[in-house]
Amino acid sequence: MIQLLAFYLFAALTLAAGALTILSRNPVHSVLWLIVAFFNAAGLMVLVGAEFIAMLLVIVYVGAVAVLFLFVVMMLNIDFAALRAGFIKNFPLGILLAAVLLAEVLMGVGVVQGGALQLGTPDGSAPVPAGAQNIEAIGAVLYGKYLFLFEVAGVILLVAMIGAIVLTHRERKGVRGQNIARQVARRPDEATVNMQPDVGKGVSL
């Protein structure tokens, strides 16, 4: 009973937050509503027993992606009047796209009713450990069976990082680096100088 209530609560809030994401006039509010939607979707995932995906939603989508959105929205000065001006002009195109998507949904329903696809059977090389939580199961596969690939994937990320630095880093002249030893060795008597300017000559504008 409580699960059913929780489901309806999360589902209703997800839908409402999703609707408000596209309806709110202020883009910053849109992103905030999106975060609400992510949190409720995470709640739904916990309800179906996929706690790993729930955590990913919170950590990756809320923690990283939504914050990035927020930065972008705040930094870009978007002119909404200009954006809306194209609305009527592009209206027929929008309707056309909506019709295509609707047709796809209807076809999808037809396909589902047509019966299951003849897929291959899993070869059983990566069985789910009995009684394991899904985080445990993913961990067992990732750090056990696919350890080698996991490590090499780390190397790929390293290569991407080296690449980004190689392609964007420029040696600049006249950069003042921090010399920690000099900072630490500095004494009060060399850092401050006592001046006694004449009256009315202390500031030059």
Next chain:
Amino acid sequence: MDLMHSLRLVAPEELLSLSGLALLLAAAWLGSARAARVITWLSIAVLATCTVLVLPGLSNPAGAEVQAFGGLYSADAFAAFAKVLIYIAAAATLAVAPPFLEKAGAARAEYPILVLFAAMGMGIMVSAQNLLTLYIGLELNSLAAYVLAAFLKTDERSAEAGLKYFVLGALASGILLFGMSLTYGFTGTTSYAGIAAALQGGIAKGALFGLTFVLAGLAFKVSAVPFHMWTPDVYEGAPTPVTAFFASAPKVAALGLTMRVALEAFGTQAAAWQQIVIFAAIASIVVGALGAIGQTNLKRLLAYSSINNVGFILIGLAAATPAGASAMLVYLAIYVAMTVGGFVAVLMLKDGAGNQLEMLGDVAGLSRTRPLIAAGLAMVMFSLAGIPPLFGFWGKFVVFQAAVEAGMVPLAALGIAASVIGAFYYLKVVKVMYFDDPAGKVIGQSDMVHAVLLLASALFISPAGYLLTKCLGHFAETAAAVLFAGA
């Protein structure tokens, strides 16, 4: 204990990644530009060590004892053969890079380090026994390659090459992944052996789609027609040492990978992919030969030549026999020597101020100003054209022989006819060098390393190379047998 065994089998990859990391730290400490030359030579030493490490594997038959990490990776004779070629080609193209990059003001230690990581990815590609391993290896190689193509960041052409390669490469990876997901869905496994077993009885339509997309993605990586469009632009725009690298080592890796996928994973359904490969082979040979005719840039010309050669190599795959696979490996070994020789010769073309020359007009009358470069380049061209006394002929001969033995006489006949068209532009280069009035542009001195490498590859493709046919053929046969062990 099982883990220790696996770790021993992946020793070359471990050495490459660890030394890559160590050299990266060394570069950060010593200063990237200052340490560039030292780190380049250290990287060559690492690649040489890796070559020595994989040499004993040249006689490993397929089997459980060479499988690492529960059948994700195999250190068999086929992988060893391809890795020897990859490491040698990577080392050779590294050795010619420092003078070029120093002149361009882009001498940085990250260059050899990226090549090391690319070589690691290529090694994983040819050792893959699972679609996941395949993809991880391919991406490791590709990501390093995108950066290398754009390495001269102040040069517009290099940046364009890098961007083009990146966008099209990402598209090809997407196509490949889509095919792999379909294959997984309809066979229930990502391991090659599992796919072969699942397709024993027949191939479902979904799996057939998967196979087609996988082959399309791989055709992009080997630059086979109709997925070749990026090749001339990227080869022309990328720095010449990088082009030499692209044309040699990754070609071996991608073709080795394609062989493994076609013959191991889809080996039980050869009829399903043979027509695709036959089309790609013929189209590559014809487009490669016709496209090169109008080229005035030597790098573009060599790019079309590589498309053309990939077509010939794919004829061996179309045969789908052990003889065809072994012929492909022999051809690949000769192709690497010819390509490295060709690009080294192009790198040696410098004007008085030390700037690189790469136009066909620049080499006019080269035989009178720099007879040695002209002789080397002429040998490479004759060999690429497959003119008999040179070793390039042997590669074409074994491939055609395998095709004829497999009953594909029309395919072989078409290939021979197209190679005659191809001979036209190879001979045109020789004619320009030997019979045109000297342009007098190529007067700059080149590095000793270049001369040595050109000499070595010229020696390999000279008639003296035929002394190697027996030993090369033996290793290629052992390697090819691995692919048919399961069948």
